[in-house]
Amino acid sequence: MNTKLLTLLLVLFSSQLMAQQPSVEWLTFEKASSKMSAKPKKMIIDVYTDWCGWCKKMDQTTFTDPVIASYMSKNFYSVKFNAESKDTLVFKGKTFVNPTPNEKRSAHQFAKAILQGKMSYPSYVLMDENFSIITVIPGYMTADKFEPLLHYFVTESYKTTDWKEYNASFKGSFGTTEKE
Numbered sequence: 001m002n003t004k005l006l007t008l009l010l011v012l013f014s015s016q017l018m019a020q021q022p023s024v025e026w027l028t029f030e031k032a033s034s035k036m037s038a039k040p041k042k043m044i045i046d047v048y049t050d051w052c053g054w055c056k057k058m059d060q061t062t063f064t065d066p067v068i069a070s071y072m073s074k075n076f077y078s079v080k081f082n083a084e085s086k087d088t089l090v091f092k093g094k095t096f097v098n099p100t101p102n103e104k105r106s107a108h109q110f111a112k113a114i115l116q117g118k119m120s121y122p123s124y125v126l127m128d129e130n131f132s133i134i135t136v137i138p139g140y141m142t143a144d145k146f147e148p149l150l151h152y153f154v155t156e157s158y159k160t161t162d163w164k165e166y167n168a169s170f171k172g173s174f175g176t177t178e179k180e
Contacts, residue, residue: 003053016174023063024063026079026080027077029045030089036131040125040129041129042126042128043077043078044125044127045078046079046122050106057140061143065143065167068143068147072150074167075150083108084105084107086101096110107119108140115136122140123139123140124137147172148167149167151172152166
């Protein structure tokens with residue numbers, strides 16, 4: 001077979017595969033809130049900053065993993081929130097702003113509120129269907145470490161089972177069969 005034709009076929013095939021890969025459907029907080037009223041499900045908020053290297057690594061690795069992307073898109077409203085956003089956000093009747101938007105590394109009031117003052121990036125805020133914070137999880141995680149966390153909250157195991165016990169018995173998609 002002609003080398004140019006083979007190269008063209010490989011390029012077309014690989015781009016077709018990439019197009020079919022699931023990706024997280026990232027929403028604004030407002031859009032997720034709107035969807036929540038029509039179809040309630042848990043929300044995960046990725047609180048990040050533009051300068052955070054671990055945030056970028058999470059985007060490039062964990063959030064692009066097909067298992068993670070598919071599971072998040074199916075089971076959560078996934079929100080990206082820049083902790084240094086200059087936008088105004090209204091939540092539960094309260095208006096949140098960045099009080100000093102022109103200062104370097106100025107944190108938005110909403111980020112401070114949902115991170116409960118612990119400004120660490122990246123952090124993931126898990127909320128239930130009533131917008132109540134279940135927990136905040138700080139730090140970069142690989143897909144195999146992030147997967148059991150997602151399942152722990154979607155299955156509501158956090159209500160009855162200790163995290164260490166759940167994690168020790170979790171059999172997920174990374175080399176084993178999923179337990180639900």
